Amino acid sequence: MQPPANYFDFFGLPHKLNLNGKDLESRFYALSKQWHPDRFARGSEDQRRISENATATLNDGYRTLRDPVARAEYLLKEHGFEIGEQKSGNVPPELLEEVFELNMALEDVESSRSELEEARRKFTGMREEIDQELQAQFAAYDQGQDKAVLEKLRAILNRRKYISNLVMQASL
Numbered sequence: 001m002q003p004p005a006n007y008f009d010f011f012g013l014p015h016k017l018n019l020n021g022k023d024l025e026s027r028f029y030a031l032s033k034q035w036h037p038d039r040f041a042r043g044s045e046d047q048r049r050i051s052e053n054a055t056a057t058l059n060d061g062y063r064t065l066r067d068p069v070a071r072a073e074y075l076l077k078e079h080g081f082e083i084g085e086q087k088s089g090n091v092p093p094e095l096l097e098e099v100f101e102l103n104m105a106l107e108d109v110e111s112s113r114s115e116l117e118e119a120r121r122k123f124t125g126m127r128e129e130i131d132q133e134l135q136a137q138f139a140a141y142d143q144g145q146d147k148a149v150l151e152k153l154r155a156i157l158n159r160r161k162y163i164s165n166l167v168m169q170a171s172l
Contacts, residue, residue, distance in 0.1 A: 001050075002050060002053075002054075003050075003054045003057065005057060007057070007060070007064055007065055007074060008078075010031070010057055011024065011028070011031065011061060011065065012027065013027070015078070015145075016145075017068070017071060017072055017075060017137075017139075017141050017142055018138050018139060018142050019071070021066065024062070024065055025066075031058050032058060035054040035055050036051070036055065037051045068134065068138070069134070069157065072138070072153055075150075076150055076153060076154055076157070079150055081153075082154075083157055083158065083161070120167060120171055123163050123166045123167045124167055126163050127163045127164060127167060130156060130159060130160045133156055134153070134160070137152055137153050138153075141153065
């Protein structure tokens with residue numbers, strides 16, 4: 001029997017954004033034992049193939065579901081929302097100004113180490129604020145599973161991805 005391809009279903013979890021990390025981990029270990037390829041070493045070729053596919057899905061699913069941002073992106077994709085669209089409408093104007101200043105500082109790295117560090121701290125702080133906003137939206141979605149909340153989540157995640165890229169640039 002083929003295991004479900006959907007990560008939430010594979011782990012027997014509700015399609016929600018707030019998950020209990022310990023519960024997820026214990027399910028991961030139990031499913032690892034159940035689907036481990038060694039258990040099917042003497043089985044048919046179909047059984048071995050199913051076990052290998054299940055193990056791959058299990059590992060990918062665990063990596064995705066244990067990370068709140070990856071979990072949110074996965075749930076959004078599950079509902080037909082694409083992530084990563086860097087539309088200027090999703091980026092606040094004051095952030096665009098910060099990006100311009102950062103790019104100017106990157107051009108003259110040696111004389112602007114303090115500016116880069118200041119920019120990195122600022123963008124890191126912005127990302128932390130976004131993470132708090134994400135947690136509030138996770139709770140809102142789990143409570144009513146409203147598609148409008150998913151729209152908000154998509155915009156927040158796109159902003160977060162944009163800001164994370166800025167943090168990386170400022171850290172170079």
